[in-house]
Amino acid sequence: MQIDKITFNDISIFHAEEESSIFYKLDFTKTIGGREWLRRFFSEPHSDLKRILGTQSIIKALLLRLHDWPPEITNGTIIMMDKFLDYNFDPIPESQNAFNSFSYKILHSADYSMLKYSVKHFGDFFRGLKKLLNIFVDTELPSNLHFHIERMLQIMKQEPLRSLAVTDSKEELSIQQNLYYAYHFRVHHKNDLLELIDIFSRLEAWYSMAVAVKTLDLHFPQFIEQEEPYFKAEGLYHVLLQKPVAYDLVLQPNENFLFLTGANMAGKSTMIKAVGSAVFLAHIGMGVPARSMQLCLFDGLLSNINVSDNIAKGESYFFNEVQRIKNTIYKINDGKKWLVLIDELFKGTNVQDAMKCSSTVIKGLMKIKNSLFILSTHLYEIGEELKPYPNISFKYFETTVTDDQLAFSYQLKEGISNDRIGYVILRREKVVEMLERL
16 A cells, blocks of 8 residues: 555654654564564555455464463563674684583683573573464464464474474583584574574564554454445544544545544544554554444555645745645546545635635545545535535534533534634633733
8 A cells, every 4th residue: 555754654653752653552562673573564554455364364363372472582582692693703613522612611701601691592582482383383374474484493493493492491501512502503504593583573573463453452454345445434543542532434435525624622633543544554454443444455545634844945834735735636646546634724825715725626636536535624614615516525523612611522423513612712721811911
């Protein structure tokens, strides 16, 4: 699925402040390699339904054995193994005997201490992988996971990996044994070990996704194979919210354009980002924050939410809004299925100009039947002239005001809002009173 850097930022997949990113919220990895693979999974949403369903199957398989994940393999273990494979040791004797082994320990004491400590970590790693392989014995696995498990099994059958894997963690290895393992790991099995670390890291990224599904009570969406764009969610919410209010939403060919209104803070932006992030998560094979969700396979996801000016280039906010819309039209006019999210179009110009520009853009975008659109706006007035168009639906978030106190239901309602609470907030925050005292 095509998604650009702006959209990644708009829907908070990644964020400079980690606590504000979906990736951070769903990251349950313990190792650096696992986190790198998870970031890679989050950076490459799929365009192939087979790959999406394959990832779903892997996560579902891991969900059944979450508590069997080997605790022996820690980030410290992985770091120590990597360091050992790159460390500049004094030459280790190819054939070990009592004399040259003892001599190495005495004459190269620092190197021996390093390799002894490393071999212990390799033992932890192999014993952990052995447990990991036992998880999947006699289990029907998705092809992608099966490939990596089989490859791990083949490598682990080799000596001396196999023999170290069956040692007890409390067993004290002799000097000769430590040198034997260290020599063979560096000379004969370095590439095998790097491959095992990489396979484990990939598995841990999938395991992290399974933990996130379980911990956050996410549900796997159902993909519908059809030519027309489709999205339906029940109990949808934004995964970053502590106490979310869920809502239901349907977008389909006969109503592929949602005109969304409501006051500031009523929930428009949150809903748009909730839809975008849920569709994104679905396309990496993850569970989604919804009671149930059905959707087509989208070819691309585009947003126009957090536009900014560019002082260095002398570009105004409005100019960049226009450029983003221009780029959007260019991309989605390809006959493919896109989800387009637009929040508060043309904020960078006066109201009358914004109304004319918005109306023109909306009427043009509604001609594109192969994509789904959600557009939020404060320009409620243009809703009336859009009502005759059959493929546009109107929903709003309601706000009630009682004695200058605002109440938001965060529930979608049919129709167009005419709430105007800006002055109420100005008065409630004592700004009006401060100005009157000047």
